[in-house]
Amino acid sequence: MSDEFVARSLEELRFWSRIMKEHSLFLRLGFRCEDTQLINEANGFYAVFEKIENQANAFTIGTDPNVIKRFNQEVHTAVSHIWAFKRKILGLILTCQLPGANNFPLLVDHVSREANYFRNRLEELNQGRLEPLPDAIIDENVFFLRIMADHAKFISHLLDPSERKLVDQANHFSDEFDQLLFQARDLDSMRPQSQTKPLLGQFLDQNRVSVKALRDFKKTAKDLIEACRIKSIIHPLLADHVFREAQHFLEIIDSFEASLAGKSGLPATP
Ligand SMILES: [Fe+2]
Numbered sequence: 127m128s129d130e131f132v133a134r135s136l137e138e139l140r141f142w143s144r145i146m147k148e149h150s151l152f153l154r155l156g157f158r159c160e161d162t163q164l165i166n167e168a169n170g171f172y173a174v175f176e177k178i179e180n181q182a183n184a185f186t187i188g189t190d191p192n193v194i195k196r197f198n199q200e201v202h203t204a205v206s207h208i209w210a211f212k213r214k215i216l217g218l219i220l221t222c223q224l225p226g227a228n229n230f231p232l233l234v235d236h237v238s239r240e241a242n243y244f245r246n247r248l249e250e251l252n253q254g255r256l257e258p259l260p261d262a263i264i265d266e267n268v269f270f271l272r273i274m275a276d277h278a279k280f281i282s283h284l285l286d287p288s289e290r291k292l293v294d295q296a297n298h299f300s301d302e303f304d305q306l307l308f309q310a311r312d313l314d315s316m317r318p319q320s321q322t323k324p325l326l327g328q329f330l331d332q333n334r335v336s337v338k339a340l341r342d343f344k345k346t347a348k349d350l351i352e353a354c355r356i357k358s359i360i361h362p363l364l365a366d367h368v369f370r371e372a373q374h375f376l377e378i379i380d381s382f383e384a385s386l387a388g389k390s391g392l393p394a395t396p
């Protein structure tokens with residue numbers, strides 16, 4: 127347990143606790159007025175993750191690693207609870223028990239996958255378990271490429287249908303990321319992954335180009351939504367949220383490239 131452990135834990139905690147807090151808000155906004163119990167549960171999660179976010183921001187790099195380890199465990203429990211809540215909502219939607227609610231099943235599944243990812247990261251950090259670089263690169267890309275493909279689909283479906291050009295662009299990104307995801311899965315099956323190492327530089331380059339383009343598209347959409355210059359049912363905070371997730375993926379790609387080039391002392395996972 128070291129300063130590196132503290133620094134990386136704080137990075138993950140700060141990024142993902144805000145994301146979990148915002149998921150609680152998006153879920154709440156999608157419920158119907160009569161779903162008071164679910165609305166209360168979502169508000170409860172908002173408060174829990176807001177507190178965690180504030181605590182994570184208050185810690186400094188010099189904090190005792192054992193304190194952070196215990197905090198990671200606490201947050202892990204909270205994330206397990208919000209994951210179960212999201213899966214419960216998904217079940218209710220899929221069995222048509224929330225008719226007229228305004229969240230797509232894929233969106234609810236998506237936010238539960240993000241919770242599961244955060245939970246795994248906390249486990250890996252606390253166990254000091256780091257995958258070998260090629261495995262980490264492929265696994266992270268498989269996870270995030272699907273997340274990006276989903277975002278493009280959500281944007282396409284939440285824009286007003288009359289915004290034809292933007293809908294077209296979003297659909298184009300959806301196809302592009304579906305393709306990249308298939309490529310990543312192909313690479314994933316070519317085990318042992320150590321043999322895939324010579325291919326990873328090109329793989330990351332290709333993904334980076336597409337993620338940058340998607341991030342810029344999200345930025346434009348976010349600016350237009352905030353300025354009330356396009357028609358959509360996208361909450362401005364959702365536009366900002368998916369923009370930040372793309373930016374986070376880009377930073378992960380950059381840290382992998384630096385590790386591949388041997389330019390960084392960073393451990394294998396981002
Ligand atoms: Fe998210």
Ligand SMILES: [Fe+2]
Nearest residue numbers: 236240273371
């Ligand atoms: Fe997302």
